[in-house]
Every structure is written in structure tokens, then in C-alpha cells.
Amino acid sequence: MPLALWALTISAFAVGTTEFVIVGLIPTIAADLGVSLPSAGLLVSLYALGVTIGAPVLTALAGSMPRKRLLLALLALFIAGNAFAAFAPGYDSLVAARFITGLAHGVFFAIASTIATDLVDREKESSAIALVFMGLTVALVTGVPLGTWIGQTFGWQSTFLGVVALGLIGLVASALLVPSNLRRAEAPSLSAQVQVLTSPRLLLVYLITAVGYGGNFIAFTFLAPMLTDVTGLSAGSVSLVILLYGASVAAGNILGGKLADRLGPVPSLTLIFAGLALMLVALGFGLTNAVFTVAVVGLWGGFAFANVPPLQSYVVQIAREVAPGAVDVASGLNIGAFNLGIAFGAWAGGLIVVEFGLSVTPFIGAGVVATGIVLVRLSGQLDTVANVVPAE
16 A cells, blocks of 8 residues: 555544544633533534535635645644644633534544545555555554553543644654645536435435434443542543543444345344343443443444444445436535534533433433334335335
């Protein structure tokens, strides 16, 4: 694989770390800034909202910009947002910094994926994209628990400074290694984009994505305070549990893709969402038992992220039938749906914590995920009628 791909992987590692490390730092930030846990949880929501807004808006505004220049501009915006977070004088400034950083996230992964395919032969395109997204997976396994430990030990500002350093490495590597003569992708026609935005079939899958991810983040956003305040683990132990969660995520991502290849999107999503709902219920009942909780978290991560490959594959399969001229747009909008779900889940989780307490979030999350199962089965029935994607 070209060295330029590794520059993109390093950058993806930095972007993935800053998105999810905030989950482990919520208690630390809340205590330091004197805000409530739900208010600290909004730092997850507003980052995800920045991703959701930034992906379509920035993509449209920067459509004519050379892709290497756009890549470097996005990394510069990412670095500036994290530097702003590291030196934020208060809560409001930190909220603004998280939103700014999120703006760069969605467009970065879209542009990095297209650059990756240009750097290799056609038969290696999938492997090239997988290498870029490996940076996100490795971030969940190593960057997030390490960043959590750094923030708990040296102050949460240190974590953002560490991400700035990673971003600078990615920026310099991309500037030196990514070629400037990349081809420009043809912009989809306006009518093709309208097909994506008005297709009931695609809109239903986007809803499934948002509901399934949102249900998970109702609980996941407040994992750290649940582990310390309810389970009774030390702050240092939380980093190790998040490391376990990240390892489970990496395994679940791979298994989710294999399951979707073998069974198809609808049956695989049904099984994955059912497993996720079961894990959330088990977490709710077992939170006061440390050993049981750690064991559940070790399985929870796998189910929580195993839905990503089948959901993305599902969108692409349907888009090829209903909007063949805008498959990339359809796929990108599903990334926005993931982050819309994260934003909703973190926000709703905060409200639940205020009204009912931390221990209730897994049960509500399970209920939302169960709604996702109903939507998946409905979508499968519509597939059968429309003969778009085999349901079974």
C-alpha cells in the first residue's frame, strides 16, 4: 500500500480519538468546569451535530476545490478546533470548540475514502478504504482509553493537546505524501441528489441508522459515570473497561461485515439489534456487580458497532436501484444519520439522567434499539415487495 494511505490512516486515528474520547472524560470535565453530567454529555451531541451539518454543507461549498487542498484544509480545521478545546476558558467555549471540530469530521472521512481509491488499483480499492478506517478502529481500541487515562491523570486539556499533536503529524504526512494530481470526482446531478433525499426506501434506512445508533448512545455517553458512580470502579479502571469495549468494537465490526455478507442486511441487522438490546438490558440489571458489568461491556461493544457494515451495505444496495447516479451521496448521508443518532442519544440520555438517574439509561436505550428491530423488519418487507434487496 502507498505511504500516502498511512498518512490518511494516522489522520483518521486522530479524528476517531477526538470523537469518542470525550465519553471517558465526561465526569472529569463536569467536575472541573462545574457543570452537570447531562451538560457535559452535550459535548458528545454537539460534536455529532457538527458532523451531521458539516458533511453536506462543507461538501457542497468545497465541491470545486482540489481534493488534496480540501484534505489539508479539513485537517487544519480539525487541529484548530482541538487547540481551541485545549485552551477553552469555560464550558461554552468548549462546546463551540467541539462543534467546530465536528464540522471537519464527516467531510474528512468522505474525502479520505475517495483519495484512497485513487491511490491504488481498482482491485485493491476496498482494502485501501479499510486501511483508512482502520485508523478509526485503532482509535477506539487504543486512542480512546489512552486519551481517557491522560485526561484523568494530567487534566482533560492534555488529551486535546495530544490530539492536536496527532493531527499535526497527519497534516504534515498528508502534505508530503498525498499526490497533488488526484482526479476530481464528478459531482452527481441535482436530480440524482433529489432522488436520494426523496426516496422512502433510503429515508427508512437512515431512520433505522439513527434509531439504532441513538439507542446505544443513550447509555454509552454516560458509561464512565455509570462505572464510577453505580458500579463503584475507580477512575483508572474506567480506562481499562473502555479499552475492553474498544477491542470488542474492533471484533464486532469485522464480524458484522461477515454476517451481512452471509445472511444479507435485514437478517443480520435483526440479529445484531436484538443482541444489542439484550446487552443493554443486561447492563441495566447488572450495574451494581463489577465483574458482571465488565463482562457485559466486553460483549456490548461488539454488538454496538457490528451494525455499521450491514447498514452501509444496505444503503449502497438500495441506492444502486433507486438513485444510481448518487450512490456516494446516499452513503455519505448515512454517515450523517449515524451522527444524528449519536447527537439524539447523548441529548436524550442527559434528560434521562436528570429525571431518572444513570441506571435507567441502558433500559431506555434498549427500548429504542428494539424500535429499530421493528423498522428493520418493515424495511425487509418493503424490499420483498419492491424486489430491491432480498429480505432473507
